[in-house]
Amino acid sequence: MKYWLMKSEPDVYGIDQLKADGTTCWEGIRNYQARNFMRDDMAVGDRVLFYHSRSKPPGVAGIAEITRAAYPDHFALDPDHKYYDARSSEDNVRWVMVDLGWVETFDRLVSLAELKADDALDGMLVIKKGQRLSVQPVEDRHYARVLQMARSPRS
């Protein structure tokens, strides 16, 4: 099983919404690196740190899991949809999506500031300056450490 971090703006789609929905399709990824991770490396059962971006504060809000592996993002074919991509066609959709299922909402948000301050998370992608990738791989030990932080009081 692999571990990931996926970003979402809670104003748009937060972990509470995922919990309410149970599962959702993760459409609208329009970055090749993120797409390639989803298409080539994600598998059903992989665990995801669900990260709230552009919020106060930003941070990891909980856990999701991959419930369906990559399949074509058909929203790319709909001219009226915000995720329409004119370069995609029925037999060649350039973008993929996966399905996410809710697993857990942390009792407390583990903020970006905390992630940055924790020595055990050195090298984690999300804390790197200018890192905009909305789908990122997470090392096993980093994933375990974030869970540990979520389950202990803020120090």
Added chain:
DNA sequence: GCCAACGTTGGC
């Protein structure tokens, strides 16, 4: 809301 950092596009 600002703007630095980054990815993509397209003219040449």
Added chain:
DNA sequence: GCCAACGTTGGC
């Protein structure tokens, strides 16, 4: 294939 212009992301 270079790179300037542009659009987007996301912390602050």
